[in-house]
Amino acid sequence: MKKIGILFGQENTFPKAFIDRVNSKKIKGIEAEFVQVNKVIQGEATDYAVIIDRISQDIPFYRTFLKNASLTGTAVLNNPFWWTADDKFFNNALATKIDVVVPKTVILPSHQHPDNTNEMSMRNLAYPLDWEGIFSYIGFPAFFKPFAGGGWKNVYRVNGPDEFFKAYHETGQLVMMLQEEIEFTEYFRCYSIDRTDIRIMQYDPKQPHHLRYVRNPKPVEAKLLKRIEEDVLKINNGLGYDFNTVEFAVRNGIPYAIDFCNPAPDADINSVGEDNFEWVVEAAANMAIRRAKAQKAGQNNLTWGDFITSYASNKKIKANKNKNKV
Numbered sequence: 119m120k121k122i123g124i125l126f127g128q129e130n131t132f133p134k135a136f137i138d139r140v141n142s143k144k145i146k147g148i149e150a151e152f153v154q155v156n157k158v159i160q161g162e163a164t165d166y167a168v169i170i171d172r173i174s175q176d177i178p179f180y181r182t183f184l185k186n187a188s189l190t191g192t193a194v195l196n197n198p199f200w201w202t203a204d205d206k207f208f209n210n211a212l213a214t215k216i217d218v219v220v221p222k223t224v225i226l227p228s229h230q231h232p233d234n235t236n237e238m239s240m241r242n243l244a245y246p247l248d249w250e251g252i253f254s255y256i257g258f259p260a261f262f263k264p265f266a267g268g269g270w271k272n273v274y275r276v277n278g279p280d281e282f283f284k285a286y287h288e289t290g291q292l293v294m295m296l297q298e299e300i301e302f303t304e305y306f307r308c309y310s311i312d313r314t315d316i317r318i319m320q321y322d323p324k325q326p327h328h329l330r331y332v333r334n335p336k337p338v339e340a341k342l343l344k345r346i347e348e349d350v351l352k353i354n355n356g357l358g359y360d361f362n363t364v365e366f367a368v369r370n371g372i373p374y375a376i377d378f379c380n381p382a383p384d385a386d387i388n389s390v391g392e393d394n395f396e397w398v399v400e401a402a403a404n405m406a407i408r409r410a411k412a413q414k415a416g417q418n419n420l421t422w423g424d425f426i427t428s429y430a431s432n433k434k435i436k437a438n439k440n441k442n443k444v
Contacts (some may be wrong), residue, residue, distance in 0.1 A: 123153035358423025
């Protein structure tokens, strides 16, 4: 019997629906359950062929548990090694190499020295920074946000240098990005499941959280939808994420990838709505079943993105040609 597990925290609707959906399919030799973590011994396998990870970004103990499970053959979705290494600034940098349009972005050192360091620890850093050149490149208004993390925590919209420096003084040891604001006419949030199943959802980030997924979406030009779908695949093939969301702001008909490091994306029925919830539960269940069938005990069953595999073989990154459906 191959077990599929889901590791989760405070969310309620998606984990149970996912387990119920997998088990309702009655696939011979496959069953799903909530992951139970007890004694974790180095190098020893878990009972799970597949684990869907929804919480280890907040619980370091779980992240290490998942790495150990991966080492012993569990297919962990998403890859805990890559998720540990990834950040939003790198994602933007990668996008520039795979023909995905992104806002102008720079990364900045933390305003305060990290613990156990001082000015001598950062002697390679130019001082003062070329603020005039940075502001000229980005322009104002701009967004000032952490290079890692999510949930719109510590995100500022700044209208000029004075507002920027005021915000900068409030960020402490956080490493922040300054990013061009994209004045958009349309905005989309897209699920990517197994880098094959794409769900393009109209989204309004200016609304309260529970109203951001547009319930009565307007028709969208087919050419724009195709471009967004292609870009979602490029990004997730490049990064190797099994379960992710990508956000696009459309300016002058061009989709700008705004945020695409969401490997535990919102999947709560109360925010995404019934139709999107049904889609993501079904797609995630089918992905987990496929991966359970393909899983081989004791082998590496993780997904590694084109960035890793292409560079390892000294080849140029390019979009994967997998077939997909919307």
